[in-house]
Amino acid sequence: xxxxxxxxxxxxxxxxxxxxxxxxxxxxxxxxxxxxxxxxxxxxxxxxxxxxxxxxxxxxxxxxxxxxxxxxxxxxxxxxxxxxxxxxxxxxxxxxxxxxxxxxxxxxxxxxxxxxxxxxxxxxxxxxxxxxxxxxxxxxxxxxxxxxxxxxxxxxxxxxxxxxxxxxxxxxxxxxxxxxxxxxxxxxxxxxxxxxxxxxxxxxxxxxxxxxxxxxxxxxxxxxxxxxxxxxxxxxxxxxxxxxxxxxxxxxxxxxxxxxxxxxxxxxxxxxxxxxxxxxxxxxxxxxxxxxxxxxxxxxxxxxxxxxxxxxxxxx
Amino acid sequence: xxxxxxxxxxxxxxxxxxxxxxxxxxxxxxxxxxxxxxxxxxxxxxxxxxxxxxxxxxxxxxxxxxxxxxxxxxxxxxxxxxxxxxxxxxxxxxxxxxxxxxxxxxxxxxxxxxxxxxxxxxxxxxxxxxxxxxxxxxxxxxxxxxxxxxxxxxxxxxxxxxxxxxxxxxxxxxxxxxxxxxxxxxxxxxxxxxxxxxxxxxxxxxxxxxxxxxxxxxxxxxxxxxxxxxxxxxxxxxxxxxxxxxxxxxxxxxxxxxxxxxxxxxxxxxxxxxxxxxxxxxxxxxxxxxxxxxxxxxxxxxxxxxxxxxxxxxxx
Numbered sequence: 001x002x003x004x005x006x007x008x009x010x011x012x013x014x015x016x017x018x019x020x021x022x023x024x025x026x027x028x029x030x031x032x033x034x035x036x037x038x039x040x041x042x043x044x045x046x047x048x049x050x051x052x053x054x055x056x057x058x059x060x061x062x063x064x065x066x067x068x069x070x071x072x073x074x075x076x077x078x079x080x081x082x083x084x085x086x087x088x089x090x091x092x093x094x095x096x097x098x099x100x101x102x103x104x105x106x107x108x109x110x111x112x113x114x115x116x117x118x119x120x121x122x123x124x125x126x127x128x129x130x131x132x133x134x135x136x137x138x139x140x141x142x143x144x145x146x147x148x149x150x151x152x153x154x155x156x157x158x159x160x161x162x163x164x165x166x167x168x169x170x171x172x173x174x175x176x177x178x179x180x181x182x183x184x185x186x187x188x189x190x191x192x193x194x195x196x197x198x199x200x201x202x203x204x205x206x207x208x209x210x211x212x213x214x215x216x217x218x219x220x221x222x223x224x225x226x227x228x229x230x231x232x233x234x235x236x237x238x239x240x241x242x243x244x245x246x247x248x249x250x251x252x253x254x255x256x257x258x259x260x261x262x263x264x265x266x267x268x269x270x271x272x273x274x275x276x277x278x279x280x281x282x283x284x285x286x287x288x289x290x291x292x293x294x295x296x297x298x299x300x301x302x303x304x305x306x307x308x309x310x311x312x313x314x315x316x
Numbered sequence: 317x318x319x320x321x322x323x324x325x326x327x328x329x330x331x332x333x334x335x336x337x338x339x340x341x342x343x344x345x346x347x348x349x350x351x352x353x354x355x356x357x358x359x360x361x362x363x364x365x366x367x368x369x370x371x372x373x374x375x376x377x378x379x380x381x382x383x384x385x386x387x388x389x390x391x392x393x394x395x396x397x398x399x400x401x402x403x404x405x406x407x408x409x410x411x412x413x414x415x416x417x418x419x420x421x422x423x424x425x426x427x428x429x430x431x432x433x434x435x436x437x438x439x440x441x442x443x444x445x446x447x448x449x450x451x452x453x454x455x456x457x458x459x460x461x462x463x464x465x466x467x468x469x470x471x472x473x474x475x476x477x478x479x480x481x482x483x484x485x486x487x488x489x490x491x492x493x494x495x496x497x498x499x500x501x502x503x504x505x506x507x508x509x510x511x512x513x514x515x516x517x518x519x520x521x522x523x524x525x526x527x528x529x530x531x532x533x534x535x536x537x538x539x540x541x542x543x544x545x546x547x548x549x550x551x552x553x554x555x556x557x558x559x560x561x562x563x564x565x566x567x568x569x570x571x572x573x574x575x576x577x578x579x580x581x582x583x584x585x586x587x588x589x590x591x592x593x594x595x596x597x598x599x600x601x602x603x604x605x606x607x608x609x610x611x612x613x614x615x616x617x618x619x620x621x622x623x624x625x626x627x628x629x630x631x632x
Contacts, residue, residue, distance in 0.1 A: 017480075024617065162612050167332070171331055286461075290573055294575065
């Protein structure tokens with residue numbers, strides 16, 4: 001932790017983007033690609049104990065040691081001309097398996113079912129603690145800066161509704177966007193259709209080979225899924241990741257987010273699991289360049305129709 | 317060009333982001349890191365002619381051969397459940413120098429002054445052609461997917477105002493955000509102060525070591541700068557890039573955007589040149605991960621105060 005007043009986690013308002021930006025100097029020192037022997041997410045074994053004091057586990061959840069948001073966030077610095085706020089929230093790590101070399105695509109459907117159940121129970125617990133929005137996500141792949149290889153995701157809870165989450169929730173309140181997507185999209189864009197959950201390349205994908213998953217029925221969060229829906233979503237999730245990994249013959253670096261209803265939107269929000277891959281071709285990563293940064297318009301090289309056709313064909 | 321109807325450049329509306337997404341399958345085939353001998357941006361010489369049919373030049377501008385937006389954009393595909401639009405606009409390439417190995421930081425102040433002047437004349441010309449918003453930008457560095465090393469930028473003109481540009485323009489119409497930034501920000505965040513142009517690390521920076529430049533006087537676009545302002549901006553621009561390059565002893569990969577007034581906002585917009593570096597430490601790049609993607613909240617590891625102190629100290 002730095003000693004400067006600007007060093008402890010806090011938020012500053014960006015007056016042109018009209019969104020909060022988070023600052024947390026302490027995260028620069030977080031663990032970076034440790035050797036397998038030193039992995040803090042492996043189960044405890046003789047001679048060493050990482051973050052998880054058990055000799056085996058299925059799924060483990062604990063608070064992030066390098067949090068960008070904390071329940072007891074300090075008073076933010078006072079800066080001339082800048083609106084600041086405490087970075088109030090909670091950051092959790094969710095480890096998917098005791099197996100250091102596993103990945104979402106390698107886990108069996110039972111474990112993926114449990115993962116979705118744990119997302120639901122954590123969302124309920126964090127909402128009960130008073131947080132306004134909860135975001136489970138996974139950053140996968142050294143290519144996109146992942147600092148620990150052991151398969152894991154994270155869960156962030158915020159004491160306010162971030163602008164982008166509010167915008168999507170308002171859009172869903174104005175129109176049943178996700179139900180329409182499932183009902184109206186060309187069936188050729190679907191990876192899985194017909195069951196209690198669907199997976200598809202959205203026709204407005206922002207990344208090549210982007211895949212969305214959703215329960216067919218409008219459910220606001222994983223906590224509201226029936227057992228049948230959870231099982232269908234688990235099966236579709238494993239299938240989607242295996243297709244992405246098969247596409248270029250290497251584990252696909254991706255960002256996975258679980259978009260769930262923020263406070264006040266439970267009656268109109270339809271949850272989605274969104275996977276944004278970062279490899280657009282063998283040896284080529286997708287970057288946000290000048291057009292994306294300067295205008296907000298994403299440029300996509302691979303049409304959703306072509307992406308879906310390739311993802312459907314790559315595995316039986 | 318693909319033969320599928322979705323293969324020609326067009327836009328699709330993202331109903332949850334509430335922004336356009338651009339599709340252009342043809343760009344996947346664009347030139348990728350050619351050898352220096354085959355560089356299409358070098359001046360013509362015996363035996364080969366690239367894009368520029370002259371044996372020397374100072375700054376060259378021409379239409380992009382792989383445009384994401386064109387004046388004669390075709391009718392977009394009709395897709396069930398998706399709002400589409402033609403990708404109307406114009407994409408230009410702007411080459412900074414005939415020297416293949418130059419860079420913004422290596423050009424002399426006179427050439428940078430000319431570059432800013434050319435940005436202004438192209439913006440005026442593209443506005444006269446009827447475009448609603450013009451975005452000059454530069455993607456620099458193989459690390460972030462730049463496909464040609466020869467120093468160059470691009471200019472995109474849109475026949476509508478992209479949502480993010482509109483949001484920033486509306487914010488500036490509601491309050492003099494940039495003038496306030498210049499007047500109120502802690503002087504310790506400034507790289508250059510006191511002249512007709514300033515450079516500073518904005519206190520709400522979204523990237524470590526982000527630098528903004530602006531004329532002190534409110535000017536809507538480079539076309540409106542006085543000679544004195546242009547010279548001051550040119551000097552500050554070269555200085556900023558040299559500091560970024562010196563920071564980690566290697567050319568800094570960055571996105572540079574020139575944010576100018578879109579149609580209807582010329583009376584309230586204050587132009588900025590914004591440089592967003594992608595290296596946050598030696599060997600570590602900044603990526604947009606799950607929190608940024610899923611919530612819109614950027615997380616920054618290096619405080620603007622610390623970034624400014626380092627950038628000020630790294631060169632005399």
